[in-house]
Amino acid sequence: MYYADYHVHTSFSSDCSEKMENQIKTAIKLGLKEIALTDHVDYDYPDTNFPFMINYDEYMKEFNKLKEKYKNKINIILGVEIGFQPHIVNQIENFLIKYPFDFVICSMHVCDKLDLYNGDFFKGKEQKNAYLRYFECVLNNVNNFLNYDVYGHIDYINRYGNYNNKILSYEDYKDIIDAILNAIIKxxxxxxxxxxxxxxxxGHTNPQLPILKRYKELGGKIITIGSDSHRSQDVCAYFDKAYSILKEAGFSEITVFKNRKPSFIKI
Incomplete structure (x- = not known):
C-alpha cells in the first residue's frame, strides 16, 4: 500500500479532462492516506489553446465540497503546479498568497518564453545545447524564486525535442545539475x-536514479512521489518502481505537506 500521490491533475487543468472526484475516488480505492491535487497555473503560456489558468473561486467550491465529503476516507491536499517563468514572478507571488495552499510544485514548461511541449524551444538547437540551456534556466529559477516546496520533474527535458534518442545522462550535465540540487537544498x-x-x-522516473543518488549525497531530504496523473487510471502508476528507486538512492522516507510545512513518512 502506498501512502500518497503528490502530483495529480483534474479537469481544471487545461490538458486534463478527468473530474476531480474521479481522481479522489481512485486514490481511495488504492488505499491512499493522502492525495495532492496540483492543477496547472501557467501565466503567459505561449499556446493560447492551453491557457492553464483556473477560476479558483469555482475550484475552491469543488475542492472544499469534496474534501468535506471524503474527509473520513482520505486527506485531500490543496496543491498547485506553478509553471515558472522569470518575468511573471510577481503574478505568481500575488496568486500564491490568495489561497491556502498546502503544497506548491515549481515546474518549468516554458524556457526563454519558448514552449517545450510544441517544440519551439528546440528549433535550431543541437540536443546537448538544448538540454544545457534548459538546465541553465532551471538554475536561474531556483536561485531567484523561493516560494515553492518541491521542484517538479527536474530532468524531464528529454521527454520533448525531435531528436534521435531520448537519452539524458547525468554525467554530461553533472556540474550544472549539482548546482541546481545544491541551490534547492540550501x-x-x-x-x-x-x-x-x-x-x-x-523508461525511467524524472529525475533519473543517478540524479536522485546525487541529491541524497549532497544532503537532500525533502522528496515527494507523484504520478503526474491526468487520468484516474494513472494515479500511483509505477509507484512500485519509484519506491524501489528511492530505496536504491538511499532514501528511507518520503515527504508530505500541510500548510507548506514538510513532514516525513517512513517507506
Whole structure:
C-alpha cells in the first residue's frame, strides 16, 4: 500500500479532462492516506489553446465540497503546479498568497518564453545545447524564486525535442545539475520523483536514479512521489518502481505537506 500521490491533475487543468472526484475516488480505492491535487497555473503560456489558468473561486467550491465529503476516507491536499517563468514572478507571488495552499510544485514548461511541449524551444538547437540551456534556466529559477516546496520533474527535458534518442545522462550535465540540487537544498526546498517518464516511454522516473543518488549525497531530504496523473487510471502508476528507486538512492522516507510545512513518512 502506498501512502500518497503528490502530483495529480483534474479537469481544471487545461490538458486534463478527468473530474476531480474521479481522481479522489481512485486514490481511495488504492488505499491512499493522502492525495495532492496540483492543477496547472501557467501565466503567459505561449499556446493560447492551453491557457492553464483556473477560476479558483469555482475550484475552491469543488475542492472544499469534496474534501468535506471524503474527509473520513482520505486527506485531500490543496496543491498547485506553478509553471515558472522569470518575468511573471510577481503574478505568481500575488496568486500564491490568495489561497491556502498546502503544497506548491515549481515546474518549468516554458524556457526563454519558448514552449517545450510544441517544440519551439528546440528549433535550431543541437540536443546537448538544448538540454544545457534548459538546465541553465532551471538554475536561474531556483536561485531567484523561493516560494515553492518541491521542484517538479527536474530532468524531464528529454521527454520533448525531435531528436534521435531520448537519452539524458547525468554525467554530461553533472556540474550544472549539482548546482541546481545544491541551490534547492540550501533553500530548504525539495524535489519530486515523478513516475510519468514511464508513461512517456522514457523508461525511467524524472529525475533519473543517478540524479536522485546525487541529491541524497549532497544532503537532500525533502522528496515527494507523484504520478503526474491526468487520468484516474494513472494515479500511483509505477509507484512500485519509484519506491524501489528511492530505496536504491538511499532514501528511507518520503515527504508530505500541510500548510507548506514538510513532514516525513517512513517507506
Amino acid at each position: 533553500s530548504d526546498k525539495g524535489i519530486e520523483i515523478n513516475t510519468s517518464g514511464y508513461r512517456y516511454g522514457l
